[in-house]
Amino acid sequence: MWSGRFRDPLNKQFEEWQRSFPFDYRLLPHEVEASIAHARAIEAAGILTSEELLQMEEGLRAVSKLENIRGNEQAEDIHHFVEFQLTKQIGPLALKLHTGRSRNEQIATDMRLFVRDSIDAAIVGLRAWAMALIELAEHAGEATIPSYTHLQRAEPVLVAHWLLAYVSMIERDISRLSDARKRMNLCPLGSGAVAGATLALDRSIAAEALGFSAPTPNSMDATSDRDFLLDFTQALSTLGLHISRFAEELTLYSTAEFGFVDLPEAFSTGSSAMPQKKNPDLTELIRGKSARLLGASVTLSTLIKGLPLAYNKDLQEGQEPIFDAADTIAGILSVLPAFTRSLKFNFARMKSAATTGYLNAMAAATYLSNKGVPFRKAHEIVGNAVRLGLETGRELNDLTLAELRQLAPEFGEDFFSAITLEATLDCHDVVGGTNRARVAQALVEARTRITGLAPQESAKIESGV
Numbered sequence: 001m002w003s004g005r006f007r008d009p010l011n012k013q014f015e016e017w018q019r020s021f022p023f024d025y026r027l028l029p030h031e032v033e034a035s036i037a038h039a040r041a042i043e044a045a046g047i048l049t050s051e052e053l054l055q056m057e058e059g060l061r062a063v064s065k066l067e068n069i070r071g072n073e074q075a076e077d078i079h080h081f082v083e084f085q086l087t088k089q090i091g092p093l094a095l096k097l098h099t100g101r102s103r104n105e106q107i108a109t110d111m112r113l114f115v116r117d118s119i120d121a122a123i124v125g126l127r128a129w130a131m132a133l134i135e136l137a138e139h140a141g142e143a144t145i146p147s148y149t150h151l152q153r154a155e156p157v158l159v160a161h162w163l164l165a166y167v168s169m170i171e172r173d174i175s176r177l178s179d180a181r182k183r184m185n186l187c188p189l190g191s192g193a194v195a196g197a198t199l200a201l202d203r204s205i206a207a208e209a210l211g212f213s214a215p216t217p218n219s220m221d222a223t224s225d226r227d228f229l230l231d232f233t234q235a236l237s238t239l240g241l242h243i244s245r246f247a248e249e250l251t252l253y254s255t256a257e258f259g260f261v262d263l264p265e266a267f268s269t270g271s272s273a274m275p276q277k278k279n280p281d282l283t284e285l286i287r288g289k290s291a292r293l294l295g296a297s298v299t300l301s302t303l304i305k306g307l308p309l310a311y312n313k314d315l316q317e318g319q320e321p322i323f324d325a326a327d328t329i330a331g332i333l334s335v336l337p338a339f340t341r342s343l344k345f346n347f348a349r350m351k352s353a354a355t356t357g358y359l360n361a362m363a364a365a366t367y368l369s370n371k372g373v374p375f376r377k378a379h380e381i382v383g384n385a386v387r388l389g390l391e392t393g394r395e396l397n398d399l400t401l402a403e404l405r406q407l408a409p410e411f412g413e414d415f416f417s418a419i420t421l422e423a424t425l426d427c428h429d430v431v432g433g434t435n436r437a438r439v440a441q442a443l444v445e446a447r448t449r450i451t452g453l454a455p456q457e458s459a460k461i462e463s464g465v
Contacts, residue, residue: 018313019075019076020078020316020319021072021076021077021078021080021081022070023319023320023323024078024107024110024319025069025070025072025078027078027110027114028063028064028066028069028078028081028082029064030109030114030117031079031082031110032060032061032063032064032082033210034106034110034113034189034210035060035082035086035097036057036060036061037189037205037206037210038097038100038101038189038206039053039056039057040053040205040206041100041189041201041202041205041206042096042097042099042199042201044201044202044205045100045199045201047096047099047100048096052096055093056086056093056094056097059089059090059093060086062089063085063089077103077107078110079103079106079107083095083097083098099199100192100199100201101190102192102193102194104191104192104310104311105188105189105191105193105223106189107315107319108191108222108223108225109187109188109189109210111226111318111319112184112185112186112188112228113210114322114326115184115228115229115232115322116181116184116185119177119232120181121330122236122239122329122330122333123174123177123178125330125333125334125337126170126173126174126239127170127450128337129170129336130170130171130446130450131337131447131450131451132336132337132338132340132341133163133164133166133167133170134163134164134167134443134446134447134450136340136341137159137160137164138160138443140159140160140163140347142158143159143160143345143347144157144158144350144351144354144421144425145157145260145350145353145354146350146353146354146357153353153357154359155359155360155434156354156359156360156421157354157425157434158425158434159345159347159350160439160443161434161442164442164443164446166242166246167450169242173238173239173242176234176235176238176239177232177235177239180228180231180232180235182213183227183228184227184228184231185211186207186212186214186215186216186217186222187206187207187212187215188215188216189203189206189207189210190203191219191222191223192219192223193223193311194219194220194223194310195219195220203215219310220309220310221310224307224309224310226303226304226318229300229318230300230301232322232325233293233296233300233321233322233325234297236293236325236329237293237294237296237297239293240291240292240293240294240329241290241294243286243290243332243336244286244287244290246286247282247283247284247287248283248287250263250280250283250343251283251287254280254283259346259349260346260350260353261343261344261345262345263278263280263282263283263343264339264343264344265278266342267281267335267338268280268282269281282335282339286332286336289328289331292324292325292328293325296325297325299317299318300322303315303317303318351421355395355421356395358386358396359424360397360419360421361382361383361385361386361396362424362427363423363424363427364382364385364396364415364418365378365379365381366378367415368381368382368410368411371410371412372410381407381408382396384407385399385404385407388403388407397416397420401415
């Protein structure tokens with residue numbers, strides 16, 4: 001491609017080592033679409049006739065249908081491959097395609113198209129997972145589970161409330177990915193190598209053909225910008241942390257020590273040595289794969305931080321982490337919704353854990369506070385009641401009214417109805433609280449938000465895609 005300037009052939013080892021085609025071959029559909037868009041722009045600029053444009057588009061479509069291209073040893077990169085194959089299809093006319101463009105803007109465009117598609121796929125997968133969580137929460141009804149702070153039992157909450165916490169995380173993840181998509185949806189074509197195309201191209205032609213909002217406003221930034229890769233990987237790294245936390249809780253809750261969850265056999269494996277084992281392979285793998293998502297973000301940040309404007313060959317190293325991150329999240333989301341729907345909870349075990357260990361102490365302090373006792377004082381009084389319970393092996397519900405009144409005269413007969421499991425849940429009667437009516441409403445609202453999709457996305461989710 002630069003033989004006019006060079007006389008010495010490339011060192012064979014260097015030539016093989018620096019090729020990007022072994023991994024950027026997967027950009028073929030994006031390269032073809034971008035090339036068609038560019039062809040339309042140069043046709044409008046008078047470089048191609050309408051007949052030549054039609055011939056070129058047909059040739060490019062034929063190239064996009066080629067199979068088993070990965071092992072091609074002639075191509076340096078995907079751009080070279082498409083040009084080479086197009087020449088086979090339509091002859092010397094193919095050489096006109098590169099008029100007014102550079103590989104620098106081509107790869108910037110191809111990667112934006114790839115990331116945009118990956119974001120769309122991730123959002124569909126996330127909504128499918130969110131719907132699985134909502135369905136699981138609806139099935140749980142008013143079942144309870146202990147909540148934890150510092151990994152110590154804190155207060156009882158509805159199982160649905162716990163599951164909706166992850167739906168809230170998913171909604172933020174979708175928002176981050178959607179925001180990233182909006183920011184990156186500008187078209188670099190027409191930016192040239194660094195200073196802009198040398199033809200008076202109507203850049204809006206290519207931008208509109210590829211579904212971009214507008215052309216990029218600065219050619220130097222367009223060819224060197226990889227913020228959109230950073231946005232994508234950073235959003236995925238946060239998503240990976242959320243998925244990993246979910247996986248960790250399920251791994252923990254499925255142990256014999258907790259016994260809250262029975263992991264589905266279809267997503268578990270056994271031990272080669274111990275016949276009784278059922279290992280949580282899916283949740284453990286998800287925890288591990290979240291590290292790959294975080295690693296991609298760190299790799300991109302490290303790669304870009306010291307690069308001067310504009311394009312540098314270093315940026316080639318940014319492609320593989322993106323491909324790996326996209327593949328990793330696609331793999332996770334291909335199994336997570338079905339796995340979630342298959343979870344079986346031991347509601348009796350959960351309820352037992354939620355109704356022992358003085359988890360109604362906050363409700364007891366609230367009872368005294370409602371009787372006019374300052375909360376700090378109420379906290380101390382209930383702490384003394386808990387101490388009495390610990391010393392005598394009883395829960396707060398089992399203490400006598402006479403014993404309680406020795407601690408504070410405000411205790412009355414109505415105290416015991418104020419610290420039942422139901423009352424303990426319902427005293428959290430605020431938006432976002434675990435009050436039963438509030439959670440029921442939150443479930444309805446979450447389902448409404450998650451199902452508020454474009455028709456084609458809704459169809460994908462309903463079909464389990």
